[in-house]
Amino acid sequence: MPHDTTLIGTIVAGLGVAFLMAALAQRLRISPIAGYLLAGILVGPFTPGFVADTGLAMQLAEIGVILLMFGVGLHFSLKDLLSVRKIAVPGAIAQIAVAWALGIMLGLWLGWTIEGSAVFGLALSVASTVVLLRALQARDMIETEKGRIAVGWLIVEDLVMVLALVLLPAMFGDRGDAAGGDQLLQSAAIVLLKVVGFVAFMFVVARRILPWVLHWVAHTGSRELFRLAVLAIALGVAFGAAVIFDVSFALGAFFAGMILGETQLSRRAAEETLPLRDAFAVLFFVSVGMLFDPNVLVEQPGPVLATVAIIVVGKSLAAFALVRAFGHTTQTALTVSVSLAQIGEFSFILAGLGVGLDVLPETGRDLILAGALLSILVNPILFTLAVKRIRTDAAPEPVDMAREESAALCNAGVVLIGFGRVGSHIGTLICGRGEGLTVIEDQKDMAAAARATGATVIVGDATKESILRQAGLEEASTLLIAIPEGVEAGAIVRRARAINPRLVIVARAHSDEEVADLVRRGADHVVMAERETAARMAERAMLTLV
Known part of the structure; x- marks a missing residue:
């Protein structure tokens, strides 16, 4: 080829194979994450056929982490x-200590140095940003107490x-020789000053x-300019x-999102970044699969x-x-503990750094990736x-007046989805x-505006049957x-019709195709803005001609 196409090939292979594997996962009714990970294994260096550039894939995945944390920050206030x-x-520090101790014991049992x-134990102690946030977002938990605790x-x-990544080179930068206490204290102080x-x-x-x-x-x-900004x-x-400050990409993006989240433009900013956020999040999971060598199993x-037991069981029980x-x-404890029962991007960085400093054996990196x-x-x-366990075992959780009033007001009443323009x-x-x-x-901002009008408000994703009920x-x-x-409106119409066959459903659309799709799914009336605008303008014109 006339020029290097490594980046393009990596993106095409990652997204293309991820789509095929995710479609298969959807068909088998399992999480699409499984499909993304399998796609990474297929295009990785440990399987025959096309091999994508692992280094480029990891950098692309980092963009996904940045955009995801930025999106969370938009919905998260100080x-x-x-x-x-x-x-x-205290909870995070104590949980890290428990996982760290378990990892040290396993490493010593395998014959490694202390x-x-x-390093191995520390890599097992930190959860993946992408996995945790995707799990919380999929279940509308980001803005709940459980979600806030997990994100915090x-x-x-x-x-x-971040502190560990700075201290490790200071401790073992000279062929694994440990540094002195003064040097470590100085490095730690510098890191803390930079964070502050x-x-x-x-x-x-x-x-x-x-x-x-x-x-x-x-x-x-x-x-276009707003999206670019x-x-x-x-x-x-x-x-x-x-x-400049030696903090993580994810932390910087989170604070940027949290600051913009205080403005009235936060919703629009979130919508503009959503497509890229999803695409690069997929590349993150593909990059994880590319690093995995199936032979280790x-x-x-x-x-x-x-x-795996330390990550899934040990960390979860501690949390x-x-x-x-x-x-x-x-319920809160169960949600937080399960959301932390995985490891991800920081674990890979620590593993690579440990191997590079001749502290962690390559076997340890393989186990961390597995x-x-x-x-x-x-x-x-x-x-x-x-x-499911929460829904089954929990006593009826105390609900706010909004939910209780909802049942009363919805008797033969009106339900409105969306409180935008x-x-x-x-x-x-x-x-x-x-x-x-x-x-x-x-x-949240739209929900508050709806409450101000006197409406009863349910905060949640209307595409979910539980929210509609x-x-x-x-x-x-x-x-x-x-x-x-x-697309979302079509899914809502289908679920709403299944819940209440007698319901009168009125929806909006922007094209003839959307109108046909909504009617096919069960909508009684579909209003297309362009048609209504044209009809009113023609009506006004006819009045002036009379």
Whole structure:
């Protein structure tokens, strides 16, 4: 070829094979993550055929981590973060200590040095950002107490790993010889100063500049420029945080998102980054699969099982006990413990650094990669079992008045999905007449606006049957779907029709294809904005001609 196409080949192979394997996983009714991981193994260096560039794949995956943490930050406030500090800080540190000790014991049992065993244990102690957040987002748990604790826990783990990545070269940089205590204290102090400096910079300087920039761009009216600004802020702050302050990409992106989340443009910023976020998150799982050598399962089955047991069982039990010890419910403890029962990107970095410093044997890196892949593979299954256990065993959880009022107001009433530009006008008209209205909305700012009109609000994803039932759809007379996404609207129509065959469903669409699809799925009336606008304009024109 006339020029190097390694990057293009890696992206095409990663996304293309991931699509095929995810489609197969969907057909088999298993998590698509399994398909992404299998795709990585197929295009990796340990299987025959095409081999993608592992180094490039890892860098592309890092972009996915940045965008994912930026998106979480958009829905996470400083108040949310501080509200869980009393459990997240001591809990994360104690859980890291338990997993670290278990890893050290396994390493010593395998005949490694104490230093290598310590690096191995540390790599097993930190959860994957991508896996944890994807699991929470899939179940609408990010903004719940359970989700806030898990995310806060994750941030503390990230900070500990940043400290470890700086201290390891200081300790073993000279052919594995341990450094002196003064040097270690000096390195630790520098790291802490940089972290404090980064946080201070974000809340003193960036908190004033970034929202102003985004508002200025929004007022230009250019959607393309707004999208570019959001991506530049997310990636730029993350990269700057890593280069200047030596903190992780993920932590920098999270703080950038959290600052922009305080603005009214947070919802739009989240929507603009969503497609890239999903695409690069897929590449993360593909990159994990590329690092995995299946031969380790045959050559070292015992150590592999022990490693997975530490990650899935040891870490989970420690986290469960710690959350319960801090007085939280069994449901919260179960959710947090299962969400942390995997390892990921920081584990790979630690493993590579340990091998590079001649501290961790290459066998340890193989076990870490095997443990990561297997724990990521079983994590969605564990999450599903945990959610079922919570629903089965838990006493009726205390629900807010919004949910209780929902059942009453939805009797022969109206349910509105989406409180954006269209939904807010609908809601204001209905509530202005004194009619009962229940709104389903997944964004906090929109939910607050709906409550201000007097509507009952259910915060959640309307594509999920449980949320529709929670809104009392079985007894409602009318369902109004005001969201602009045609695919999601179609899924909602299909589920709503199955829940209540007598329901009158009115939806909106933007094309003839969407109209036909919504009608086919069960919508009674579909309003297409362009048609209605044309009809009203023609009607006005005809009046002037009379």
